[in-house]
Amino acid sequence: MGGFFPESRSTPFLISFLLFLFLAFCYSPANAENSISQIVPLIKQEYPGKPPHIRMLYVNILSLGTRKINQPILLDTGSSGMTIDCAAVLPRKLCSAEGVHITKTLELDGIFVTTQKVVMNYGIYDEYGNVALARVTFGSPHSPVATDRLVPFLIRYKTVKRSTGEIVGGRLWPKGIFGVSPIGGGGPNRMLKSPIDAVSAGNGLRKGYYLSPIGTDWRICANEDANCPTVEAFHIGISESVKSDFNTQKWMAASNRYNFPTIDSCILLKEITTCRPTVYDTGNSTILLADNLPKDSDGSMGVGTKVAVKIAMLGEWKFDTSYASELEFSPTIGHSIVGIRYFETNSLLVDLDAKEIGIRIGH
Structure with missing residues (x-):
């Protein structure tokens, strides 16, 4: 006879079932959660070396594609596009200061590494690397935030001090940059943009982010030692009331x-x-x-x-x-x-x- 319901179903049952669907939609956890900003914990680090008083905020990159990374990188509202150290993403045999050792596009656990080389400029230094694409998941393992599509970013193989040509790095050097500036971009055709642009805000929220105060307390620590404090200050998605x-x-x-x-x-x-x-x-x-x-x-x-x-x-x-x-x-x-x-x-x-x-x- 056609239709979704068998003829043997009574009208009261049909009304009850439709009411159930309506309530399930209105009060489902997904819809409730979509009206609240996603909170990303930030890592606070006071640099333990010289010069003193260098203070930074980091975001933890949990995964790229399906490959687990668990690498803190510098949160930067003053730049666009994400960069991350080669050794944090790829097998070490593929990484050196001379470049990423690939001859064609490499697919690794949902990460697409291209042979296109890029130089990104930051303040007094430049980062050299290859363009890659992947879905990015960041924040807390208990409440991760993920992009809704592949995001272009830079897999860097060296960082160079522009004034001297010196290759810099080492244990305490930031292993990448999480650039969330909404203007422009980096790389070819400015394709390396803020990863936040690829994060869905959720129902009733404006697309974007806000940073609440991080506090005045700082502690000398190192991300490599996992002894830095965190603060829940990075909010993805903006409500009208906020x-x-x-x-x-x-x-x-x-x-x-x-x-x-x-x-x-x-x-x-x-x-x-x-x-x-x-x-x-x-x-x-x-x-x-x-x-x-x-x-x-x-x-x-x-x-x-x-x-x-x-x-x-x-x-x-x-x-x-x-x-x-x-x-x-x-x-x-x-x-x-x-x-x-x-x-x-x-x-x-x-x-x-x-x-x-x-x-x-x-x-």
Whole structure:
């Protein structure tokens, strides 16, 4: 006779069954979970070597494709695209400072490693590697976050200090970068973009992320020793109620040279105000100003220097420097950088749907 239900089923049964389906859909765990941001724990590390006071945040990469990685890499709001050390991904026999030893595209546990070589530029150094593609899973083993498609990234085989050509690395060097800047990208045709762009936000959430305060407590530790503290501060997916608590504006780019978003900010230091496009950068331990300002006799600004950062129409944040080299100056770059100190007590939001950045001062 056709239809989904046999004729022997009664009308009351049909009504009850339809009601059951409706309730199951409305109250299923999947739908309930989709309305809540996914929380990714961040690893807090104070570098145990020299120079002192280098503080960084890391995200744990759990797997690429179906290959388990379990490798912390640097969280960087000031760059786009992910990089990861060759030895953390591939058999060591394929990795050397001369390159990844493959002659054609290699498929390994859902990781597609190509022969296309790329150089990525970061601050004072460059990373050399091959383009690869895989689904990326990161965060906590108990609550993992995964991309919904293959993501292009860089498998790096060497890191070079640009000024000297020196190959750098070693036990304490970050084993990769988790670049979550939403602007531009790296590599050929800027194809290496933020992995967050490939993470589904869930029903009722805006696509993007926000960082809640990470706290002012730091401990000297090493990821290799698994003794660094974690903080649940990286939230994937943005609810309307969360976004309403931020002051937001459309993001801008300082220039076509850079692939990070900026907000106009004014920094008051020793009664001198400098206003520039500013990037809020988890990958930087210092405050870098795009001007030369008067320094103390020892060439620094001194411990306890009072700094005020005023973000155009969004808020003001004040702090005292805690070590002499926390303030740096580079009059040639044309923009300012506000590093990890901002994220200790304040929040940053990136709405990928609206192409907006949000600032929340004090919480």
